[in-house]
Each structure stands twice: as C-alpha cells, then as structure tokens.
Amino acid sequence: MSLLPRQHSQFAKEDFWDDFFKARGSKSFDWYGEYPELCGVLHKYIKPADQVLMVGCGNSKLSEDLYDLSYHNITNIDVSDVVIKQMSQKNGKSRPKMSFIKMDATKMSFEDKYFKSAIDKGTLDAVLPDPEHSSLAVSMLDEVWRVIKSMGSYIIVSLAQDHVLSTLINAFKERPCIFRVHKLPKSESGGFLMPVFAFVITKPIAAMPSIYESSVAEGKITRHSTSEEIVTLIKEIQYYAVLQNTLSKRKMEGEQPKVALYTPDIAHSPRYTIYIVESPKRYKNKFAVFISPQGQENNWMFSTNEGRLQLLSNIEVERLLVVTLARGHTYKDVEEIKTELSSKVMELAPHGTNEKNVPFLAMAEGVGIRNIVYESEAEMLGLIYVEDVNTDADTMLRQTFCEKFHPELAFSSARLKTVKSKGSTARTVDVSQLVCDVEKVLASLTCFYDRVGDEPLPNLLIVGLKCGTLANFLSTYHRGIVIESVQCVETEKVLIDIANRFYSLDDKVTVTTLDTYNSLDQLPSHSGYGCIIINTDMDVETLGKYLQLISPTGLFVVKCQKEESGQLLELLKLSLTHCGCFHFDDISVVFGSSTEISSSNKTYRSSMSRLIEKTKIGKNKNASEPMFSLDFSSMVVSDH
Numbered sequence: 001m002s003l004l005p006r007q008h009s010q011f012a013k014e015d016f017w018d019d020f021f022k023a024r025g026s027k028s029f030d031w032y033g034e035y036p037e038l039c040g041v042l043h044k045y046i047k048p049a050d051q052v053l054m055v056g057c058g059n060s061k062l063s064e065d066l067y068d069l070s071y072h073n074i075t076n077i078d079v080s081d082v083v084i085k086q087m088s089q090k091n092g093k094s095r096p097k098m099s100f101i102k103m104d105a106t107k108m109s110f111e112d113k114y115f116k117s118a119i120d121k122g123t124l125d126a127v128l129p130d131p132e133h134s135s136l137a138v139s140m141l142d143e144v145w146r147v148i149k150s151m152g153s154y155i156i157v158s159l160a161q162d163h164v165l166s167t168l169i170n171a172f173k174e175r176p177c178i179f180r181v182h183k184l185p186k187s188e189s190g191g192f193l194m195p196v197f198a199f200v201i202t203k204p205i206a207a208m209p210s211i212y213e214s215s216v217a218e219g220k221i222t223r224h225s226t227s228e229e230i231v232t233l234i235k236e237i238q239y240y241a242v243l244q245n246t247l248s249k250r251k252m253e254g255e256q257p258k259v260a261l262y263t264p265d266i267a268h269s270p271r272y273t274i275y276i277v278e279s280p281k282r283y284k285n286k287f288a289v290f291i292s293p294q295g296q297e298n299n300w301m302f303s304t305n306e307g308r309l310q311l312l313s314n315i316e317v318e319r320l321l322v323v324t325l326a327r328g329h330t331y332k333d334v335e336e337i338k339t340e341l342s343s344k345v346m347e348l349a350p351h352g353t354n355e356k357n358v359p360f361l362a363m364a365e366g367v368g369i370r371n372i373v374y375e376s377e378a379e380m381l382g383l384i385y386v387e388d389v390n391t392d393a394d395t396m397l398r399q400t401f402c403e404k405f406h407p408e409l410a411f412s413s414a415r416l417k418t419v420k421s422k423g424s425t426a427r428t429v430d431v432s433q434l435v436c437d438v439e440k441v442l443a444s445l446t447c448f449y450d451r452v453g454d455e456p457l458p459n460l461l462i463v464g465l466k467c468g469t470l471a472n473f474l475s476t477y478h479r480g481i482v483i484e485s486v487q488c489v490e491t492e493k494v495l496i497d498i499a500n501r502f503y504s505l506d507d508k509v510t511v512t513t514l515d516t517y518n519s520l521d522q523l524p525s526h527s528g529y530g531c532i533i534i535n536t537d538m539d540v541e542t543l544g545k546y547l548q549l550i551s552p553t554g555l556f557v558v559k560c561q562k563e564e565s566g567q568l569l570e571l572l573k574l575s576l577t578h579c580g581c582f583h584f585d586d587i588s589v590v591f592g593s594s595t596e597i598s599s600s601n602k603t604y605r606s607s608m609s610r611l612i613e614k615t616k617i618g619k620n621k622n623a624s625e626p627m628f629s630l631d632f633s634s635m636v637v638s639d640h
Contacts, residue, residue, distance in 0.1 A: 032122050032157050032159070032196045033187050034060075034061060034065070034187070035061070035066070038184065038198070040184075040185070041155070045153040045155060045202075046071065046116075046153070046155075047116075048069075050115075051116050052115060052116065052117050052118070052119065053115040053118040053144070053147065055105050055119065055123050055140075056078055056105060056120060056121075056122070056126065057076035057077065057087065057100070058080075058083055058122075059086060060121060063098060064091065064095065067095045067097075072097040073097065074099075075099050075101065076099065076100045076101070077102070077103040078102065079102070079103075079104050079105075080102075084100045084101065084102045087100045105123065105140045105144065106140045106143055107139075107143065108146075108147060110147045112147065113146075113147065113150065114149075115148055116148075117153045117154070117155065118144050118148055118152075118154045120154070120155065120156045120157065120158075121157040122157060122158070123140075124156055124158055124164060124168070125158050125159055127140055128163065131167075137164075137167050137171075138171050141167075141171045145175070145201075145203070150203050151202065151205060152202070152203055153201065154199075154202075155199070155200050155201075157184070157196060157197070158198075159194050160197045160234050160238070165234060168199065169230070172210070173227060175210070176209070176210055177201050177202060177204065177210050178200075178204065178210070178211045179199070179201050179212050180199070180202070180215065181199050181213075181214045181215070181230055181233075182197065182198040182200065182214075182215045183196075183215070183216040183237060184198055193241065193245055194242075195241050197234065210227075211223070212227055212229065214230060216237065217264060220265075221264070222264040233262075240259055243257055243276075244347055244348065247276070247348060248351060251280075252278050253279070253280050254278075256275055256277055256305050258274060258275045258276070259273070259274045259344075260272075260274075261273075261341075269326050269327070269329070270326055271325075271329050272323055272326070272341065273297070273323070273326065274321050274322070275308055275322040275324075276320075276321060277308045277309065277312045277319070277322060278312075278320075279317070279319070279320075281318070282318065283318050285315075285317040287317060287320075287349050287358060288315055288317045288320055288360075288361055289321045289341070290315065290320060290323065290361045290362070291323045291325070291337055291362045292323065292324050292362075293325070293363055293367060293390070294325040294367055294368045295370040295387065295391075295399075296324075296368060296389065296391065297325065297326075298399075298408060298409060298410055302324055308322050318350070321345060321348060325337075325368075327370065327387065327401075333366060334360065334366050334367060337360075338360045341360075345358060364392075365392065368389065368390055369390045369396075370388070371388045371389075372385055372386070373386050373502060374386035374501070376494055378402075378494045380404065380491075381402040381404055382403030382405075382407075383402075383403040384400065384402050384403070384494060384498070385400065386398065386400050387399055388427070396416040397414065397415060397416065398413070398502065399412070399413045400412045400467050400502075410436075411466060411467065412466045412468075412469050412503070413435040414430065414433075415430045416428065416430060417429075428504060429502070429503050429504045431469075434469065434470070436469070437584070438559060438589065439470045439473075441589045442535065442559065442589060443470060445555065445591050446460065446474065446483070446533075458485075458528075458529075458530040459487065459529045459530050460474060460487065460530060461531070461532045461533070461549070462474075462486065462488045462489075463488075463489050463532065463533065463535060463546060464488075464490065464536030465496060465499060466495060466535060466536075467502070467503045468499030468505040468509065470535060471486050471499075471506070471509045472503065472504065472505060472506050474486050476508070485510065486508065487509075488511045488512070489511070489512045490513060490514070491514050491515070493513060496511055496513065499511075510524070517536065517542055518545070520545055520546070523549075528551030528554065529549050529550050530553075531554060531555040531557065532547075532550055532556050533559075534558040537561075538558075540567065540568070543558065547575055553593070553594060553595050554594075555591065555593045556572060556576065556591065556592050556593070557590075557591040558589070559587065559589055560587070560588055560590060562583060562584070562586050565581050565583070565588035565590050569581055569590050572592035576592035576593055576594050577593075577594050577595075578593050579592035580592070
C-alpha cells in the first residue's frame with residue numbers, strides 16, 4: 001500500500017492527506033523527528049502557559065508529548081477532516097484542554113495576535129513541494145504571522161530545500177523580525193539523510209532592523225549581517241551531509257571535495273578547510289590527517305590538486321584529509337587542533353576506522369607562524385592583508401593578499417632577512433631576492449635589451465607597482481644589467497603606501513599615481529622607454545597605447561592570463577619583429593622587440609647566468625622537478 005505521493009505536488013492537496021491518514025490509521029507519522037529531537041529548541045521559546053498554535057498537526061505525537069509536560073493551551077489545525085476526527089477521538093478524554101480544528105492555515109478564522117507561539121513541523125515543506133506552489137506557502141506564512149503576538153515566535157521545522165529556503169527568507173526579508181536558525185540533532189533511529197533545521201522567527205514589539213542569527217554547534221548563537229549568510233551556512237551544512245553519505249558509499253577519486261569548518265565567534269572565516277584526497281591505489285594505511293602550517297595554505301603542495309596528490313603519494317595512504325589553517329584565528333599547537341578536529345575527522349573517515357589509530361601528521365614547524373602586520377580595505381581590491389609567515393625553520397616571507405584579486409594567491413611576496421643593530425635584531429625585506437617565479441622571468445627578460453657594451457638600459461617603466469618587489473630588484477640588485485632609471489605607475493594609493501612601509505621601496509624608484517591605467521597623459525615626460533613591463537591586468541586597447549611608448553630598440557613585456565597569450569602575441573607582432581612567450585600553469589609572459597632576440601648572445605648569457613644564480617630561478621624544494629627553467633627550450637620565439 002502506497003502511503004507517499006508519486007508526485008510531490010500531491011502534498012499540497014487536501015484529498016491526498018485524507019487518503020493518507022485513512023491508510024495510516026492510528027499509527028502516528030512524525031515528520032523530521034519527534035519530541036526528543038525538538039525539545040531543546042521548543043523549550044527555549046515556549047512556556048507552559050502560552051497559547052500555542054500547531055500548524056498542520058497531522059497525527060504527530062508532538063502535541064501529546066507537550067501536553068503531558070504541562071503545555072495544555074495547544075490548538076491543533078489541519079486541512080484533513082479525517083485526521084482531525086482521529087486525533088479528537090484519541091485525545092478528547094485524556095487531554096481535554098487541547099483542541100483539534102479542521103482549518104486551512106492559509107485562511108484562518110483566529111483574531112490577530114491571538115497566539116503567543118506557532119509550531120510548523122513539516123507543514124511548510126508539504127505546502128511547498130515545488131516552486132510552483134510558492135504563493136500558497138506565502139499565504140500561509142502571512143496568516144500565521146498575523147495571529148502571533150508581539151514577542152511571540154513562529155517555529156518552522158524544515159529540511160530547507162532551496163525553493164523552501166528562498167520562499168521563507170524572501171517572505172520575511174521586508175518584515176522586522178529576529179530570524180534565527182537552529183540545526184536539530186539527528187534522530188537516534190536514523191531519520192533523514194539531510195539535516196533538519198528549526199527556524200525561529202520572533203515578532204518584535206516595534207519596527208526595527210531585522211536580526212539574523214544561527215545556532216548550529218554547541219548551542220552558541222552567532223550573529224549574521226545578512227540573510228544571505230544564513231542561506232550560505234545552511235547550504236554548507238547540507239553539502240556536508242551529502243558529502244558524508246557519498247564518502248560512506250564510494251571513493252571520490254579525482255574530485256578532492258573540501259569542507260569549511262567555522263566557529264561561532266568568527267562566522268565570516270572558516271577556522272579549518274579540509275580537502276579530502278583519495279588514492280586509486282590500495283595501501284596498508286587507509287586513513288590519515290595532514291595539518292599544513294598556517295601561512296602555507298597557498299603553497300603548491302597544499303593549494304593545488306596536483307600538490308595534494310603528491311602529498312598523498314608520499315604518505316602512502318588511501319584517504320588523506322589535508323587541513324589548512326585560516327588567517328584571523330589563533331592556534332596553540334598541533335595537539336589543540338587534533339582535539340578540535342577529532343570528531344569531524346571521524347565523520348569523514350572510511351567505515352570501520354578506529355579513532356585511536358588515526359595518525360595526525362604535520363611538518364617540522366608544527367602549526368607555523370603567521371603575524372598580520374597590516375590590514376586595510378580598498379574599493380577595487382577589497383580587504384588587504386600584509387602578513388609574515390615561516391616557510392621552514394630558517395625562512396620567513398612577507399606576503400600581501402587582496403580579497404578581490406585571487407584571494408587564495410599571494411599578491412606580492414618577499415623574503416625577510418634578520419638585521420642586527422645596536423645589540424638587537426629585527427626582520428626586514430631582502431630586496432636582493434625575488435620570490436615569485438613570474439617576477440623572476442619579468443626581471444630576466446630585461447637582459448634582452450639590445451645595448452652596446454655596458455651601456456645602461458634607458459627609462460624602464462613598470463605598469464603595476466604591486467608592492468614594489470620587482471621594482472626594488474631591478475633598481476638595486478639586478479647584476480646582469482645597469483638600468484638608467486626605474487619608473488612605476490600604480491592606480492591604488494594603498495599599494496604605494498604598503499610598498500613604502502612594508503617592502504622597503506627603493507628611493508631611486510619613481511612612482512606616479514594614475515587615475516586609471518588608461519590615463520597615459522598623466523605619465524612623466526619621456527623620450528621613449530627602453531623597456532616597458534606590464535605587470536597588471538589590462539585590456540588590449542590600453543595595452544596598444546603603452547606599446548607606442550617604447551623606443552625603436554625597446555623591449556615590451558606583458559604578464560597575462562595564459563588564454564590571452566595568443567591574442568597578445570599577435571598584437572605585438574604588428575609592431576615588433578621578434579616576439580616570444582613563457583608559459584606557466586595559468587600565467588604567461590609575452591614579450592617582443594624590434595631587435596634580434598638570440599639565446600647565443602654572449603652579453604645575454606653572461607647576464608642571465610648571474611641572474612639565475614642570484615634569484616635561484618627554477619628552485620622549488622616542494623616539488624620533485626623544477627617548476628620553471630630559463631632554458632630556451634621552454635621559450636617560444638617568433639620572428640617575422
């Protein structure tokens with residue numbers, strides 16, 4: 001005998017529920033859990049003396065359980081005449097103060113503000129089986145809100161499917177309210193695969209800005225700035241439930257799903273991000289957890305699929321959880337992290353894993369060091385952080401991150417060195433070394449400038465100062481070539497400030513602030529640049545304007561996205577006779593000149609060899625092979 005509809009839309013029909021409860025008989029049917037799962041939330045918002053409305057009561061035992069705990073003033077309504085008669089006969093003598101009324105929740109006959117609280121356990125989900133029934137659901141929400149008193153609560157228990165959540169959020173977006181969501185505990189009997197939520201919407205006494213809150217862990221309340229944050233939180237909890245179920249049934253080879261774990265006190269940033277990496281091979285060790293040091297979450301080994309697979313292979317385990325630590329949180333040591341993660345780790349472990357036997361692995365430096373030395377916000381770049389991190393026991397880097405500019409990648413990086421002065425030591429930026437491989441290529445290409453003997457390279461222009469690391473190196477420590485002057489242009493004043501304060505920008509570097517990179521009329525006067533390096537994103541039209549500023553023997557170098565390199569190479573060929581490019585994973589460096597670019601040029605080879613030795617181009621201790629080499633086999637040169 002079928003007790004559930006073949007089409008979800010039948011949930012919204014009165015006839016279906018009459019037939020359903022006739023077939024069900026006296027056996028209760030509790031959607032989304034029973035009293036033990038709900039009591040923790042209900043008793044926070046409902047008092048025994050309150051007038052309570054049970055919306056769509058069905059034949060659930062919840063009203064009976066509450067009544068037996070002295071909650072006697074409960075009015076139960078349902079559209080099904082069958083279930084109302086059943087429940088009236090069942091409870092008439094044993095629970096005389098509780099009433100059961102056949103009534104449509106979208107058209108109730110109760111006076112305004114009649115009830116202190118209303119409970120909806122699964123009724124909204126039943127009324128709204130698909131987006132087409134949203135108007136019916138909104139009518140019900142409006143009616144229930146009408147009959148609730150000021151400072152009363154509307155408690156909605158729901159799976160919060162996308163269309164239900166959207167309808168609920170939008171229905172209360174323009175109404176002053178306190179909108180709070182609880183994640184309910186899972187039923188001991190198993191219950192639903194997906195998590196169940198209780199939305200508690202409280203009506204204020206007077207008009208006020210809406211307040212959004214959540215309580216999903218350890219009973220703590222977290223305040224949110226927008227309803228969108230509530231939606232994101234719920235979707236993440238639902239994703240986690242699906243992920244757990246998937247992991248229990250099969251391996252997720254090649255997918256590397258990730259889980260973000262938050263704390264109630266810092267809701268905007270996850271405390272931990274966990275990547276789940278699975279091996280197609282069979283190993284003796286089935287499961288392990290690797291904790292990356294803070295500040296190294298952008299390291300190739302931890303930030304890329306390829307790097308995490310390499311780590312998995314090195315450890316030789318079938319399922320590896322790679323844990324990264326976030327900025328803005330404090331970590332005492334690996335043991336603290338292990339304690340905090342133990343329960344979550346077991347939820348993602350293969351079936352049959354013994355918690356006592358799960359290895360937590362870390363690098364020699366443990367949780368590492370992260371010191372945020374500067375924090376600000378800019379309109380175009382978003383939040384900006386300058387932080388010092390250790391990459392190993394002997395090396396510290398200063399890195400800048402921008403929220404709106406690939407926030408997972410360092411905007412600028414520089415190595416720190418220890419300086420002794422008057423008996424004390426301090427760390428400062430080592431401007432004699434480049435950290436970024438792309439900047440090493442940009443610097444090395446200046447050696448292609450066709451000059452006679454030791455003639456200096458005239459007027460080098462860098463478009464896009466960033467934090468000044470490239471400008472510093474070219475101005476002061478480029479051993480291969482003497483540069484007459486280094487000029488930079490930048491549109492973000494905050495970056496110029498950071499370059500001066502935190503990256504020791506060389507006094508010999510001239511910086512001009514432009515309104516936009518298209519404002520070429522604001523550039524200093526010039527007689528033709530010997531080299532122009534485009535170190536920022538730029539449209540083709542603006543790029544063409546800068547191309548016209550190089551001298552007849554000048555060199556033009558552009559950093560760009562790899563997919564743009566072909567188009568830019570063709571653009572350079574229109575003006576320059578010798579062009580080429582270097583390719584990285586997703587970044588390319590395109591360059592061109594009207595003089596011959598030859599790898600056999602003695603001056604070039606002498607300059608390049610010193611530069612490679614100085615900047616250690618191609619060295620990457622975390623990879624088995626160099627990530628980059630300046631051998632000409634990795635460069636494509638096109639003459640025409």
